[in-house]
Amino acid sequence: MNKNLFPDGTEIPLWFSEVPAVSLENYKNQYRLDQFGILPDGTVQTVRIQALIDKAAREGGGVLVVPEGCFVSGALYFRQGVDLCIEKNGMLKGSDDLLDFPLCQTRIEGQNCLYFPALINAENLDGFTIFGEGTVDGNGLHFWQDFWLRKEWNPRCTNKDAQRPRLVFLSHCTNVLVTGVTFQNSPFWTNHLYKCQYVKYIGCRMLSPVSPVKAPSTDALDIDACQDVLVKNCYMAVNDDAVALKGGKGPWADEDQKNGGNERIIIEDCEYGFCHGCLTFGSESIYDRNIILRNIRVGTGYNMLWMKLRPDTPQHYSYVLVDNIQGKAANFLNINPWSQFFDLQGRTDLPVSLCDHVTIQNCSFTCDTFFNVQADEEHYHLQDFSFRNLVIEAADTSFDQNMIENMSAENIQLTKKDVIDYPDAVTTLKEDNSIIN
Numbered sequence: 044m045n046k047n048l049f050p051d052g053t054e055i056p057l058w059f060s061e062v063p064a065v066s067l068e069n070y071k072n073q074y075r076l077d078q079f080g081i082l083p084d085g086t087v088q089t090v091r092i093q094a095l096i097d098k099a100a101r102e103g104g105g106v107l108v109v110p111e112g113c114f115v116s117g118a119l120y121f122r123q124g125v126d127l128c129i130e131k132n133g134m135l136k137g138s139d140d141l142l143d144f145p146l147c148q149t150r151i152e153g154q155n156c157l158y159f160p161a162l163i164n165a166e167n168l169d170g171f172t173i174f175g176e177g178t179v180d181g182n183g184l185h186f187w188q189d190f191w192l193r194k195e196w197n198p199r200c201t202n203k204d205a206q207r208p209r210l211v212f213l214s215h216c217t218n219v220l221v222t223g224v225t226f227q228n229s230p231f232w233t234n235h236l237y238k239c240q241y242v243k244y245i246g247c248r249m250l251s252p253v254s255p256v257k258a259p260s261t262d263a264l265d266i267d268a269c270q271d272v273l274v275k276n277c278y279m280a281v282n283d284d285a286v287a288l289k290g291g292k293g294p295w296a297d298e299d300q301k302n303g304g305n306e307r308i309i310i311e312d313c314e315y316g317f318c319h320g321c322l323t324f325g326s327e328s329i330y331d332r333n334i335i336l337r338n339i340r341v342g343t344g345y346n347m348l349w350m351k352l353r354p355d356t357p358q359h360y361s362y363v364l365v366d367n368i369q370g371k372a373a374n375f376l377n378i379n380p381w382s383q384f385f386d387l388q389g390r391t392d393l394p395v396s397l398c399d400h401v402t403i404q405n406c407s408f409t410c411d412t413f414f415n416v417q418a419d420e421e422h423y424h425l426q427d428f429s430f431r432n433l434v435i436e437a438a439d440t441s442f443d444q445n446m447i448e449n450m451s452a453e454n455i456q457l458t459k460k461d462v463i464d465y466p467d468a469v470t471t472l473k474e475d476n477s478i479i480n
Contacts (some may be wrong), residue, residue, distance in 0.1 A: 049307065049335070049362065049364075050334075050335070050363060050364045050402060051332070051333055051361075051400070056271075058241065058271065058273075059271075059273050059309055062243075062245055062275070063243075065172055065174045065220065065222060067106065067108070070106040070126070071105070072099065072102065072103065072104065072105025072106070073105060073106055073108050074095050074096075074099045074105055074106065074107050074108060075108040076088075076092065076095070076107075076108065076109055076114055077110050077112070079095055081095070081114065082112075083111075083112030083113045083114050085113070085115060086115065087115050087117060087140070087143055088115060088116055089116045089117040089118065089138070092107075092116050092119055093119055095107060096119065099124075099125045100122035100123065103124065104123070104124025105124070105125060105126075106125070106126045106127065107121075107125060107126070108128045108129075108130060109130060109133040109134070109135050109175075109177060110130050111130060111131070111133050112132075112133060112134070113134040113136050113180075114133075114134065114136065115136045115137070115138055115182075116135060116136070116137065116143075116162065117137070117138045117140075117142075117144055117162070118143065118144045118145065118147075118159075118160040118162060118208065119162065119164065120164045120165070120166075121168065121171060122168075123167075123168050123169070126171060126172040126173070127172070127173045127174075127175075128173075128174055128175045129173075129175040129176075129177030129178065129224055130175050130176065130177050131175070131176040131177060132177065133175065133177035133178070134177060134179070134180055135162070135163075135179050135180070136179075136180045136181075136182050137162040137180065137181045137183075137208065137210070138182065139182045139183075139184070139185040139186065139230075141159065141186075141206060141207070141208070144159045144160055144208040145160070146158065146159060147159075149212065149214075150235075150267065150301075151202075151203060151209075152202060152203060152292075152327060153289060153290070153291045153292040153296070153302070153327035154292075159207065159208045160208060160209075160212065161209040161210055161211055161212035161235070162179065162181060162210050162211070163179065163212070164213075164214075165212075165213050165214070165216055166213075166214045166215055167214070167216065168213075168216045168217075168219075169216070169217045169218055170217075170218045170219075171216055171218075171219050172219070172221070172222075173211075173220075173224055174220070174221070174222045174224065175223055175224055176223055176224075177224065177225070178224070178225040178226075179224060179225070179226050179227070180228050181208075181210045181226075181228045181229035181230050181233075182228060182230075183228045183229055183230040183231075183258055183261070184228070184256060186205075186208075186230035186231070187256050187259060188256060189207075191256070191257070191259070193205045201384065202231065202259075202260050205259075207230035207231045208230050208231060209229060209231045209232045209233070209234075209235050210226055210230075210233045210234065211226065211233070211234045211235065212235045212237070213234075213235070213236050213237070213242070214238060214239070215237070215238050215239065216236075216239045216242070217239065218241045219236075219239060219241065219242040220242075220243050220245070221234075221242075221243065221244045221245070222243070222244075222245040222246055222247065223245075223247065224247055224248075225247070225249075225250065226247065226248065226250070226263075227248070227249070227250040227251065228250070228251060228252075228258070229258070230261075231260055232262045232265050233249050233251065233262060233263050233281065234249065234263065235265045235267065236264070236266050236267060236272065237268060238268050238269065238303060239269045239272070240269065240270045241270075241271045242271070242272045242273070243272075243274075243275070244264065244272075244273070244274045244277055245273075245275050245276060245277075246275075246276045246277065247277045247278075248277070248279075249263035249277065249278070249279045249280075249281060249285075250281065250316075251282050251283075252282065253317055257282050258281070258282045258283075261281045262281060262283045262284045262285070262286075262287045263277075263279040263281045263284070263285045263318070264286050264287070265287050265289050266286065266287070266288050266289065266308060267289040267305075267327075268289070268290045268291070268302060268303030268304065268305065269305055269308070270305070270306045270307055271307045271308075272307070272308045272309070273311075274286060274309070274310040274311070274313060275309075275310075275311055275312050276313065277313045277314075278313070278314050278315075278316070279313065279315050279316070279318060280315065280316025280317055280318065281317075282317070282318075283318070283319050283320075284319050284320040284323040284325070284349075285318040285321050285322070285323075285344075286320075286322050286323070286336075287325040288305045288308070288322075288324050288325055288328045288331050289325045289327040289328050290302050290303050290305060290328050290329045290331070291327060291328075291329050292327040292329070292353060292355075292356045293355065293356055293388065294355055294386075294387055294390035295388075295390065296329050296356050296357065297329050297330065297357045303329075303330070304329060304330030304332065305328070305330070305331045305332075306332050306333055308331075308333070308334045308335070309337075310322060310335065310339070311335070311336075311337045311338050311339075312337075313338075313339055314339070314340045314341075314342070315339065315340065315341045315342055315370070316342045316343070317342060317343055317344050318344040318345070319345045320345065320347075320348075320349040321336065321339065321341055321344060321346065321347050321348065321349075321368075321372070322334070322347075322348055322349070322365070323349040323350075324351060324358075325351055326351045326353055326381045328351070328358060328360075329357060329358050329359070330358070330360075331359075331361070331363075332360075332362050333362050334364070335363075336348070336364070336366070336368070337366040337367055338366070338367050339367070339368045339369070339370070340369055340370055341368065341369070341370025341372055342370060343370070343371055344372040344373070345372060345373045345374065346373065346374045346377045347365075347368060347370075347372045347374065347376065347410070348365055348375070348376050348377070348403070349374070350377070351379075351381035352378065352381060352396055352398070352422065352423045353380075353381050353382070353385075353396075354380055354382055354385060354393075354422045355386055355387050355388075356396075357393060357396055358397075358423070359396060359397050359398075360397075360399075360401075361397070361398070361399050361400050362399075363400070363401045364402050364404075365401075365403040365404070365406070366404050366405055366406075367404075367405045367406065368406040368408060369406065369408065370408060370409070371408065371409035371410060372408075373410060373411045374410060374411065374415045375406075375410045375412070375414070375435060375437070376403065376413070376414055376415060376416060377415045377416075378415070378416045378417065378425065379415065379416070379417045380419050380422060395420070395421075395422060395423060395424055396422060396423040396424070397423065397424050397425075398425050398426075399425070399426045399427045400427045401428045401429070402431075403429070403431075403433065404429070404430070404431045404433070405432045405433075406432075406433050406435075407433075407434045407435075408433075408434070408436070409435075409436045409437070410435065410436070410438075411437065411462050412437060412438070412439040413435050413439065413441070413442060413457060414441060414442045414443065414446075415439075416443075416446045416447070417446075418446045424448070425446060425447040425448065426447060426448035428447045428449075428450050428451070429450075429451045429452075429453075430450075430451070430453070431451075431454055431455075432454050433454070435455070435456065435457050436458045436460040437457065437458075438460055438461060440457040440458070440459055442455070
């Protein structure tokens with residue numbers, strides 16, 4: 044398959060091959076926290092930092108600079124023309140008090156609703172950049188502990204019930220560049236893009252722990268009804284999905300203008316520590332087309348490619364390419380019904396969902412199960428899959444091609460192996476709540 048073409052044969056624009064350089068020297072107007080009396084003294088500085096962002100916007104734009112030190116804040120809202128630089132040894136750290144994240148209209152779990160904002164919020168911006176060698180830390184430990192306590196009290200407690208902010212939320216933004224920054228310890232999803240276009244994440248680190256306290260639902264990057272997204276040279280190790288495609292859920296999700304599909308998404312040259320899914324077509328996803336995952340190294344996790352199919356949501360996943368993946372996980376390919384919080388809302392004529400034109404090639408992988416695929420013709424249909432040049436070691440090497448209509452397989456080497464061990468490459472917390480991996 045031509046590396047310059049998307050899976051459906053359309054040309055990949057040059058934009059995807061351009062890696063722009065960004066430097067503080069490019070900014071005439073720099074608004075450094077320490078030069079405006081904002082100090083890394085452990086106090087919550089939301090009001091003063093927001094005032095500085097607003098001042099920069101009034102004065103024609105520039106860059107907010109987080110220098111060396113740990114600066115604590117609640118929800119911040121960036122304005123047109125104001126970028127964010129976090130310098131080496133600098134940290135923007137979220138408050139662990141939910142009161143510092145006042146309720147607002149936002150997007151969460153496939154719905155537009157009243158919920159809590161992120162630490163960094165940007166809406167309707169064109170040209171927003173986050174860069175530097177520093178860290179955005181969600182200070183999530185308190186929220187994780189609260190989540191698990193709620194789950195102990197009520198096992199059906201949802202993510203929204205266990206109220207907590209995200210780390211970054213970008214909505215309706217275009218021409219976004221996020222480069223060099225480490226994002227860690229998010230209370231909830233780490234980076235969430237909603238209805239954005241032309242977004243690049245380059246050379247970032249996205250981390251959350253699995254011990255001693257699991258960081259629940261801390262996806263590295265959630266891509267929600269977006270077009271033209273590049274994720275390149277990133278390291279992701281989180282206690283949930285690394286990259287999850289979202290867009291809406293429910294029996295009429297495809298008719299709601301607030302929802303949407305993901306198109307032209309490329310994840311390449313990345314490395315993974317532990318995660319639940321290297322690429323997950325999520326339970327809140329309705330339409331995904333021209334999705335590429337390539338040149339990936341996986342430390343360990345649960346799923347290499349995971350396609351969740353909701354019996355209560357019309358879904359269509361098409362033209363997917365997975366190329367040159369090496370590593371290990373429990374499942375190489377996982378396609379199964381996903382019925383968490385199933386609700387048909389009275390609809391009886393739900394159409395059959397479809398997965399088609401999926402190519403997986405040039406992979407060397409160790410797993411427990413190679414082909415964890417369940418047929419469910421009442422709810423979804425699988426067709427036009429192509430496997431080629433795969434070297435697989437697995438405890439379960441079963442491969443039933445009849446599960447998929449028009450399934451082709453070429454040069455597949457399957458070798459029996461014992462069940463794999465997961466603990467290596469797992470992300471953990473030190474005693475001071477910093478990340479080690």
